[in-house]
Amino acid sequence: MSLLTGRAARPSTISPESESSRLAELFQRAATGDTRAFATVYALLAPRVWAMAEAVTCDHDRAEAAAVQAFEGMWYAAPSCPSEPEAATAWAMKIAVRRSLGAAGDPRRPALGPPATPDRRGQHVRQVLLALPEPQRDAVLLSCYGQLSLGALAFALELPKQDAAALLSEALIHVAGSGLVSKVP
Template sequence: MLGEMVIDGVDVPEDGSAGDLAADLLVRVARGDQRAFAELYDLLSSRVFGLILRVLVNRSQSEEVLQEVFLEIWQSAGRFVPNRGQGRTWILTIAHRRAVDRVRASQSSTDRDVRAGIRDIGVAHDSVAEQVELSIEGDRVVSALGTLPEPQREALVLSYYGGYSQSEIAVLVKAPLGTVKTRMRDGLSRLRNEMGVNV
């Protein structure tokens, strides 16, 4: 039996196969295996919650979204295709999308209330405009990420959405640290080109 190490509160087999383990568990969840679902929750819920909390900031809303994410995983695990990517990346992408959707829904509600005159006139217009800009920019980034090769996309998603360090990513994807750094550098370069950002 493999030993385990802990990376930011997540138990990861020493061979770094958390991504493979997540993929295996997702396949079992797709068949209705409740035990596999519980294992998957134990494996990744703290990482998923951390990502959601970074997007929403509000702890209680983040807890709600975490439950929505795992409900979606339970209901849609059959859509996960193991040979097209890591299970962990697939789950983190769902979590990020759900968190962004919650921000948008909250913003839409605020906009409706403002139009109806329910809220005070003193709404901070600059912060509303800033939130809308961030939301639009987030959509562009998610879309641009979809154009990257899987190894580059996975490294960037794990780093920016998952909060993993480059050395942790190297362990998780079973690749040398230098390879991970190259994937991230090349992926960021392609993202800049895709988004028309000149740096």
């Protein structure tokens, strides 16, 4: 269950290690123009990318635009994807974070229109995420929505593992202090 949304995560049928290895190989094939390989990348990453985009934008249309832009970015940048399995997943989810934040716009400006579904909890999640300092926000998004391991998170944030863990811990303490998480068992 996600700490931020209260929604259950989709069960995965393969281990994170197998998925990461498969993604690295699929991105290498996509870099040569293999559209079937990229379709598989989409199938593997779409649930995470969509969840992240929805949480950040709190608007279905903006989330859709962010997800499309994220996958377009992954397609065009596939030749620069790292070949290490954890790094490939981190690389892809970092693109998704950037596109989601870009679609969300500046948190200091009012939204272009009302959200498609005026959900107070969703708005609160968005406000808490956008209020975090950028490194903490990235850590939460990549960890909770990108489902990255600590090693992959460290790679994405370009930090040693212990620093990535500390950054994520600080961010989650801030999120808990926001009232978003009422109790952690």
